[in-house]
Amino acid sequence: MTTAGLLFMLISVGAVTSLLTWCLVKVLSAKKPPEHLAHVEPVEAKDLDRR
Amino acid sequence: MTTKQPDGWSSKLGVIMAVAGSAVGLGNFLRFPGLVADKETGGGAFLIAYFISLLIVGLPICWVEWTLGRFGGTQGFNSSPGIFHAIVRKPWGKYVGLLGFIIPVGVYFYYVVIESWCLGYAWNSFGGGLDLGKDPAAYAAAFAGFTGQQADGAILALGKPFCFFLGVFILNFIIIYRGISRGIEFVCKWGMPVLIVIALVLLARVMTLGTPDPAKPELSVWNGLGYMWNPHDIGKGLSNPAVWLKAAAQVFFTLSVGFGVIITYASYLKKQDDVVLSGLTATAANEFCEVGLGGLITVPAAFAFLGASAVAGGTFALGFNVLPQIFAGMPFGHLFGGLFFSLLFIAAVTSSLSMLQPGIAFLEEGLGLDRRGSVALLGLITAVGCTLVVYFSADLKALGTVDFWIGDIGIFLQGTLLIYIFNFAFGTERGWEEAHQGSELRIPKAYKFVLRWVSPAFLTAIFLMFVLKNVAGWNLSFAAPAFTPTDPILDLIGGPGHPASGVARLTAFFLLLFAAFAALLIHRAGKRWDAR
Numbered sequence: 001m002t003t004a005g006l007l008f009m010l011i012s013v014g015a016v017t018s019l020l021t022w023c024l025v026k027v028l029s030a031k032k033p034p035e036h037l038a039h040v041e042p043v044e045a046k047d048l049d050r051r
Numbered sequence: 052m053t054t055k056q057p058d059g060w061s062s063k064l065g066v067i068m069a070v071a072g073s074a075v076g077l078g079n080f081l082r083f084p085g086l087v088a089d090k091e092t093g094g095g096a097f098l099i100a101y102f103i104s105l106l107i108v109g110l111p112i113c114w115v116e117w118t119l120g121r122f123g124g125t126q127g128f129n130s131s132p133g134i135f136h137a138i139v140r141k142p143w144g145k146y147v148g149l150l151g152f153i154i155p156v157g158v159y160f161y162y163v164v165i166e167s168w169c170l171g172y173a174w175n176s177f178g179g180g181l182d183l184g185k186d187p188a189a190y191a192a193a194f195a196g197f198t199g200q201q202a203d204g205a206i207l208a209l210g211k212p213f214c215f216f217l218g219v220f221i222l223n224f225i226i227i228y229r230g231i232s233r234g235i236e237f238v239c240k241w242g243m244p245v246l247i248v249i250a251l252v253l254l255a256r257v258m259t260l261g262t263p264d265p266a267k268p269e270l271s272v273w274n275g276l277g278y279m280w281n282p283h284d285i286g287k288g289l290s291n292p293a294v295w296l297k298a299a300a301q302v303f304f305t306l307s308v309g310f311g312v313i314i315t316y317a318s319y320l321k322k323q324d325d326v327v328l329s330g331l332t333a334t335a336a337n338e339f340c341e342v343g344l345g346g347l348i349t350v351p352a353a354f355a356f357l358g359a360s361a362v363a364g365g366t367f368a369l370g371f372n373v374l375p376q377i378f379a380g381m382p383f384g385h386l387f388g389g390l391f392f393s394l395l396f397i398a399a400v401t402s403s404l405s406m407l408q409p410g411i412a413f414l415e416e417g418l419g420l421d422r423r424g425s426v427a428l429l430g431l432i433t434a435v436g437c438t439l440v441v442y443f444s445a446d447l448k449a450l451g452t453v454d455f456w457i458g459d460i461g462i463f464l465q466g467t468l469l470i471y472i473f474n475f476a477f478g479t480e481r482g483w484e485e486a487h488q489g490s491e492l493r494i495p496k497a498y499k500f501v502l503r504w505v506s507p508a509f510l511t512a513i514f515l516m517f518v519l520k521n522v523a524g525w526n527l528s529f530a531a532p533a534f535t536p537t538d539p540i541l542d543l544i545g546g547p548g549h550p551a552s553g554v555a556r557l558t559a560f561f562l563l564l565f566a567a568f569a570a571l572l573i574h575r576a577g578k579r580w581d582a583r
Contacts, residue, residue: 001277008095009280012102013346016338023332027063030328030491 058231059319065236067329070316071336072239072401074307075246077165079341080395081366083301084350088279088362092297095281096288100298105338108513109302111498111506112466113334115473116308117326118486120317122477129318130413131311132573136580139476145577146570147472150465151311152413153569155406156429157457157562158310160436161450162406163223166399167216171197172371173392174215181388182379187357187372194371199444203554206444216441220434223400227407228426231319235404242397243336249394250344256387257352263380264356275354278362279346292516292527299513300463305341306334307405309466315409323489331492340398352377370395407433417576432565439561443554448542452558455539459521463514470507479503 001009060066087093123134131151136144175181183189199206206212226234262271288294307313317326349369353361356377364373378388407429414425436453443449473482483499519525524535536546543559545551 001273002281004095005277005281008098008282009276009346012098012280013343015102016335016342020332020335020339020343023328023335026328026491027067027332030063030325 060236061232062236063324063329065232065240066316066320067332067336068239068243069235069401069405070307070313070329070333071340072243072398073310073312073316073405074305074333074337074402075243075340076305076398076402077169077366077370077395078301078305079337079398080250080345080349081370083305083341083345084279084348085362085366085369086297086301087346088350089297090283090363092288092291092294093279094283094288095285096283096291096294097298098282099285099289100295101302104295104299104302104509104513105334107501107505108299108510109306109308110331110334111502112308112470112510113306113313113330114327114486114494115469115482115502116313117317117330118482119469119473119477120314121320121322121324121326121488122485123314124318124320125322128416129315130409130416131314132413132576133416133580134314134318135472136577138472142577144476145573145580147468148311149566149569149573150461150468151314151409152573153566154309154457154461154465155311155408156410156433157436157453157461157565159403159406159410159433161440161453161458162399162403163220163433163437164216164440164450166396166403167212167219168198168371169392169396169399170219171212171215172375173389173396176375176378176385176392177389179385181375182385183375184379185376187376190372190376191368193375194367197371198447199441200446203443203445206441213441216437219400220437223403223407224426224430226400226404227411228422230422231408235408238404239401242401246394246397246401247340247344249390249397250340250348253348253387253391253394254344256381257348257355260352260355260381262355267358270355270358272351272355275351276347278354278359279350292529293520296513296516296520296527299509300517303466303513304458304462306337307402309462309464309469310405311409311465312405314469315412316405318412325489325491327486327490327494328492349374356380413572413576417572417579419579436561436565439558443558445554448552448554449558452539452542452555453562455521456559456562460518463517467507467510467514470502470510474503474507 087097089097119134119138123129123137126137128134128137131148132145133148135148138144139147172181183193195201197212199212206216226238228234229237258272260272262268264270303309320326350362353369353373357373361373362369374391375388378384378391381387410429410432411422411425414420414428415422420428440449440453473479479499479502482502486494516527520527521537522540524537524540526533526535536544538549539555541549542552542555
């Protein structure tokens with residue numbers, strides 16, 4: 001492998017690995033939303049016809 | 052009085068894993084490495100074009116799908132036809148979502164068949180049944196036999212391959228019947244980490260292969276990495292339209308954009324749930340699997356054992372002919388081979404589930420079916436489509452025909468429509484604000500310009516090039532253009548030395564019928580939605 005090939009590989013693999021790591025840290029450290037996601041949320045029965 | 056909504060994601064990580072699971076598939080581990088390693092259109096130029104395409108088409112359309120999906124969900128719709136009905140607010144709007152129903156379901160017709168090959172190969176590999184010696188022809192013959200390529204209907208006479216297909220088909224519907232959080236999310240939350248661990252184990256094995264045959268010192272992992280990553284002539288490559296076409300198409304297909312999947316998955320989010328960071332994370336997870344894992348495993352291993360000639364042969368040849376031969380030649384090869392095909396199987400399961408959910412969502416909200424009814428009807432539709440693909444297995448003609456018209460042309464068309472609807476029906480400014488509702492990350496402002504002008508222009512150009520090359524048979528030369536009809540076209544209309552294929556015609560007719568049936572269902576669904 002040439003030096004340029006090594007650089008291409010390291011930059012490409014390093015970039016996607018760093019991006020994923022950064023994203024996962026942001027996701028896992030984000031504040032939880034005030035309400036749970038949709039499926040367990042109680043809703044008024046009268047609102048159901050709007051869905 | 053309170054009750055519970057029917058279904059949805061139970062965690063943010065769950066939906067991210069599900070979208071990433073939908074995107075990560077065979078293409079990450081087999082197609083992408085082959086494209087990078089291509090001597091004509093690969094190398095550094097391909098990688099530069101790939102990352103540029105990712106930034107100006109892949110990521111923006113991904114955000115568009117997440118945004119429109121969540122918006123549609125807040126309007127009470129989970130399917131593409133329903134979401135476009137809510138966005139466009141005109142009688143024709145719901146038909147824009149037609150492709151969002153027929154693409155994932157149509158791709159499922161053949162994807163589940165390939166998925167069953169992966170399971171069958173994993174099973175055979177763990178059991179030592181894939182060690183066929185050093186003759187490459189033996190592996191090609193085994194693959195042709197397993198997939199029934201000798202004659203139409205061959206697979207029905209073979210016990211094991213058909214059982215694998217049936218088992219995988221039923222397994223998918225059992226999981227999808229369990230719903231979003233207990234089915235799809237559960238499988239993806241476990242499946243994706245397991246997939247990455249398996250890939251890391253395989254990566255460690257490949258990186259420690261060294262020079263498998265000391266008599267051939269040029270065949271080493273190091274040289275295999277060089278074969279794949281050495282940049283070649285970047286300037287010449289970037290001026291070649293074929294490089295851009297291949298790079299943009301790979302980005303498009305690998306991210307599952309324009310598929311009707313992300314828009315459906317995102318519709319189960321709430322208004323204040325983040326979509327920007329979630330979309331970026333799912334994209335990053337897919338790219339990690341593609342570039343960081345897929346780019347380091349298959350091609351270097353194939354090169355180290357068999358040399359450059361083994362790498363050029365296409366996705367199926369690399370995965371099912373070349374790699375079994377490589378695993379057979381390494382210590383504990385049946386174990387590593389089994390792990391590799393298990394990895395492909397997990398990647399395929401998480402993708403195939405995502406192809407069923409858009410159909411389920413439409414049948415539930417469009418026809419008012421409950422989960423049992425929608426699973427039964429979709430099971431019937433896909434059973435008919437899969438039977439066509441499984442039965443007409445000679446030369447994989449039916450599979451290839453569905454893949455071309457639905458999996459290639461359809462996805463490009465839907466993605467292009469999506470970006471135009473976002474900009475001109477929904478509104479770029481409104482979409483920008485909608486995307487940032489509850490967002491934990493700001494999209495750089497420059498992206499507003501990219502979304503409005505660059506992505507549509509680039510995607511339109513690439514789509515036109517794709518059609519000109521793959522339908523009209525353009526030689527991709529501006530200086531001396533020539534057009535020769537391609538095989539999928541000749542299969543339908545025939546030509547000198549290439550008689551029309553009855554199977555291809557039948558398959559195309561079936562796809563037209565399927566599209567007409569879907570349009571009828573959407574028409575009926577529209578009446579139901581208008582009456583709300």
